[in-house]
Amino acid sequence: MADRDRSAVVVGGGIGGLAAAVALRQRGWDVTVLERSSTPTEIGAGLTLMANGQRALRELGLADAVSATAVPQGGGGIRDRSGRWLARVDGADLARAVGTSVVGIHREHLHRVLREALPAGVLVPGADVVDVSGETEVSYLHGGERRRLAADLVVGADGIGSCVRRALFPHHPGPAYTGVTAWRSVTAGRWPLDLAGAVSWGPATEFGAVTLVDGRVYWFAAVAGAPEGHRFRDEAAHLRARFRDWHAPIPELLAGAEHDAVLRHDLYHLASPLPGYVRGAVALLGDAAHAMTPNLGQGAAQALEDAVVLGLALDRHDDVASALAAYDRTRRPRSQAVARASRWAGRIGSELRSGALVSVRDALVRAAPTRMSLRSMARFARWEPGLVEA
Numbered sequence: 001m002a003d004r005d006r007s008a009v010v011v012g013g014g015i016g017g018l019a020a021a022v023a024l025r026q027r028g029w030d031v032t033v034l035e036r037s038s039t040p041t042e043i044g045a046g047l048t049l050m051a052n053g054q055r056a057l058r059e060l061g062l063a064d065a066v067s068a069t070a071v072p073q074g075g076g077g078i079r080d081r082s083g084r085w086l087a088r089v090d091g092a093d094l095a096r097a098v099g100t101s102v103v104g105i106h107r108e109h110l111h112r113v114l115r116e117a118l119p120a121g122v123l124v125p126g127a128d129v130v131d132v133s134g135e136t137e138v139s140y141l142h143g144g145e146r147r148r149l150a151a152d153l154v155v156g157a158d159g160i161g162s163c164v165r166r167a168l169f170p171h172h173p174g175p176a177y178t179g180v181t182a183w184r185s186v187t188a189g190r191w192p193l194d195l196a197g198a199v200s201w202g203p204a205t206e207f208g209a210v211t212l213v214d215g216r217v218y219w220f221a222a223v224a225g226a227p228e229g230h231r232f233r234d235e236a237a238h239l240r241a242r243f244r245d246w247h248a249p250i251p252e253l254l255a256g257a258e259h260d261a262v263l264r265h266d267l268y269h270l271a272s273p274l275p276g277y278v279r280g281a282v283a284l285l286g287d288a289a290h291a292m293t294p295n296l297g298q299g300a301a302q303a304l305e306d307a308v309v310l311g312l313a314l315d316r317h318d319d320v321a322s323a324l325a326a327y328d329r330t331r332r333p334r335s336q337a338v339a340r341a342s343r344w345a346g347r348i349g350s351e352l353r354s355g356a357l358v359s360v361r362d363a364l365v366r367a368a369p370t371r372m373s374l375r376s377m378a379r380f381a382r383w384e385p386g387l388v389e390a
Contacts, residue, residue: 008153009034009138011129011164015107016286016303017157018114021122022060023311024153032149033118034127034140036158045184045263046106046210046218048073051098052383053301059308059385062113069109071213072101073197077373078349078365081202083247086365087373091197097374098381102197104210104218106186110300129158132167136281153320154282155310157303160268162288168279175268178293178343180351181226183239184263188256190215193249199350200246203358206350207243207250219253220294224351228266235262269293269343273336278324283310289331292339295346298380302335308385316387330388338380 008024010017013035021031049057049070057063074091095101115123124142131139137150156164160175195217199208204224209217221239232238236257243250270291277284286303310327317323352358 006030006153007032007151008155009136009149009151010155010157011132011138012156012158012162012286012288013037013123013125014157014159014286014303015110015114015300016288016307017155018111018118018123019056019060019304019307020155020157020285020310022062022114022117023307024155024314025118025122026061027311027315029153029314031118031122032151033123034129034138034149035123035125036128038126045220046104046186046212047110047300048102048104048210048297049301050102050297050377050381051100052298052381053304054100054103055383056301056304056308056385060117060304062117065113065117066105066110067103069113069213070103070105071211073104073210074101076102076197076377077199079196079198079200079247080362081200081205081246083200085198086201086362087368087370088198089370089373089377093370093374094377097378104212106212106218109213129163132156132164132282152281153314155285156282156288157285158288160270160287160291162284164282165274165284165288168282168284169274172274173272174270175291176271177228178267178269178346179226179228180222180224180267180293180346181230182220182222182265182267182294183235184218184220184265185236185257185261186212187217187219187253188258188261191217191249191253193252195249200250201350201358201362202246203355204351204353205242207246209249209253217253222267222350224353226266231264234259235264267293269339273339274332277328277332281320281324283324283327285310290335290339292335292342293346294342295349296338296342296380298338298342302338305383305385306331306335309387312385313387326387326389329390330386333388334383341380 007030077088078086129140206222209219285306313323313327
């Protein structure tokens with residue numbers, strides 16, 4: 001349904017919000033994206049995109065632009081802290097199983113591709129949304145003034161602390177701390193050595209690295225059991241001490257890390273799934289709808305899927321209510337299943353603390369056939385855009 005008289009407000013200018021704006025504009029909607037930050041906030045970290053995320057970008061017409069700034073990661077797998085492989089998957093086998101290679105990309109590069117797909121003026125930075133009232137009236141602060149904007153559709157893509165979600169579901173308990181703290185950074189310069197695409201597990205600890213298009217490396221670390229809100233005076237020095245006896249190149253990657261370049265975040269998720277992603281003419285998308293742990297690397301991909309399905313639903317249905325009902329039927333079961341699987345993967349993976357349980361887990365992972373690892377990685381990567389109709 002292409003109707004240029006229809007307007008939408010997207011609250012949140014992250015990956016999911018921008019992708020939703022692209023999908024809506026491709027169908028003739030007049031879109032305004034209200035972003036709280038005055039500058040892009042996706043700097044300083046990377047991500048991986050499996051086949052489903054890449055397929056969503058293809059549906060948005062952005063696959064070529066993204067692939068120019070992404071790097072195929074080849075194979076992958078899991079290692080222990082000594083470097084011994086627990087599970088290993090060949091890159092070609094994985095590509096055959098899911099249709100394409102896993103790629104690594106800097107978040108800012110993906111964010112920039114999405115921004116540049118929108119005309120000037122669509123994205124309004126420095127707009128702090130404070131309320132969604134009535135059916136679709138958004139109140140926000142901008143330039144020291146309170147403003148209101150009415151539309152036919154509001155999309156809440158404002159992240160895990162979503163104010164749109166609070167307006168729709170005021171009694172929902174909101175985000176819950178997972179008990180895990182994560183650190184992320186990108187090396188200052190090109191990494192001179194080959195890098196195996198693996199996640200390494202230790203007791204209650206995890207480390208992973210992803211090669212980026214310019215030769216730099218995005219790395220991440222996670223530790224279970226850190227007190228919520230705790231901070232170290234020098235986060236980089238803390239990580240160097242914690243991982244000093246792990247296998248190469250982990251100590252080497254951390255050696256050049258600077259405190260100011262290391263992002264630290266306690267990890268939260270929606271432990272209580274939402275009963276719906278829509279109310280009236282308001283839809284939730286991305287972390288606002290289904291914030292999940294990063295253990296399966298599906299957060300960005302699920303937000304991109306949301307955006308594609310939202311656009312498809314609005315294209316197939318003549319009224320917003322029917323379109324959003326189809327969006328909810330299609331997206332809620334899948335995204336919540338991914339969120340549950342991701343949380344489960346963390347609990348049995350890098351969050352295990354007992355040495356005995358870690359030994360048992362490692363033995364089981366090593367004994368599992370490669371085809372089981374492939375099926376596990378491909379489970380959510382196999383996705384095609386479509387709608388679940390009533």
